Amino acid sequence: MATFYDPGADAAEASDALRGLAHATRSMGEHPGDMYTVMGDLLSGVRSLRQVVDQLATAHLDQRFSAFDDSGDHTAGATHALAAADELHQTGTLLDQAEERLDQAMNAAGRIAWHPDKPEAAPSRWVSVVFLQGEDAEPVLDVIDRQGPDAGIAYLSGWDMGEETMNDAMENGYVYNQPPAGMNDKVAEQGEYALTYNPAMTYVGLTRRLTDTPTSDDGLRPGGLGNSVGAGQASLSGGRGISFGSNHPTAGRAGTSSPGREPASGSAAGAGAATTSAGSWFAHPGVTAVKRDRGLGR
Structure with missing residues (x-):
């Protein structure tokens, strides 16, 4: 269960949940009627992930004055912090594109009425x-x-x-x-x-x-x-x-x-x-x- 205050614990739980989702969706074709709902939850997750990487980038920038490398070099540490913040911003840009594409996929999926590929068996x-x-x-x-x-x-x-x-x-x-x-x-x-x-x-x-x-x-x-x-x-x-x-x-x-x-x-x-x-x-x-x-x- 999410703590809403412990980033480490919540990140670990999110990772486990995504692993579970990756496993469960291997048989997604057996339940086509559930795909739209799964996509909706996934879209919500992408939007939350976009917020997370943005907040991580801001934290690296704000805390760069406390950054050092393993040998204690502050200049090197600050440089690595700026580089990490920049890459996180780039990740956010890509997630914006992923969100847009996923949203369009949901719009298309919402127009599908799934019918069983085999007729239902007559009552015994x-x-x-x-x-x-x-x-x-x-x-x-x-x-x-x-x-x-x-x-x-x-x-x-x-x-x-x-x-x-x-x-x-x-x-x-x-x-x-x-x-x-x-x-x-x-x-x-x-x-x-x-x-x-x-x-x-x-x-x-x-x-x-x-x-x-x-x-x-x-x-x-x-x-x-x-x-x-x-x-x-x-x-x-x-x-x-x-x-x-x-x-x-x-x-x-x-x-x-x-x-x-x-x-x-x-x-x-x-x-x-x-x-x-x-x-x-x-x-x-x-x-x-x-x-x-x-x-x-x-």
Whole structure:
């Protein structure tokens, strides 16, 4: 912080600040909107510097009668003081020119409206592929615990029926602007999928990112963005040694490592279909059961 009374300390701080500015402006092109402000502060600094060199020149002139060289020669010392004052005056003249040029640069820069060189990305939208809880979620959580989240994503992607899954999600409003997750949930992403799971609450779900431009948000849940778009089907990582249970859509389809278009009998297909009375991503897994037991609705 400037002292406003200690020239030595303030000069050292100014030097450090300029070194910092020289370092920071190396990436100035990444923030073009800040350049005009930086130039304005720099112009103010040049004007202050002009005042400093002028005051230094005056001080050398005023104190020349106290100037000596290293051998104690006063005449030589006074001559050096006059020479320093003259050079400082020359520096001030050059700083006047620098100030004028910098001021003109600011005038030109002030007429620039910076636009991003790349279009902004469209908002992300995520559709629910499947949500499992309780006993239905335990096999998937075991896979995640043994082999990691990527294996869980590969497992759950078997419920992704492509456009059918997307249409079901749109119809039921399971479309979000980010993967839905509670405070204590864990989230892992791989490619177009996001895995949300909570071992303590025994639930797991998979969402898929949609990248097409949205055309409508009618009928969607609050915070969701979406429209009817095409969606491909992901392949499973069968080479990882993942064991798919009998309730998995690929059960009984020997010789293939990709999910079947139709789920096995009794399995859930499409967004939210495998929620087993969950009703919502954000509801506690036990809340729905309590409501049902108390006759408060399903």
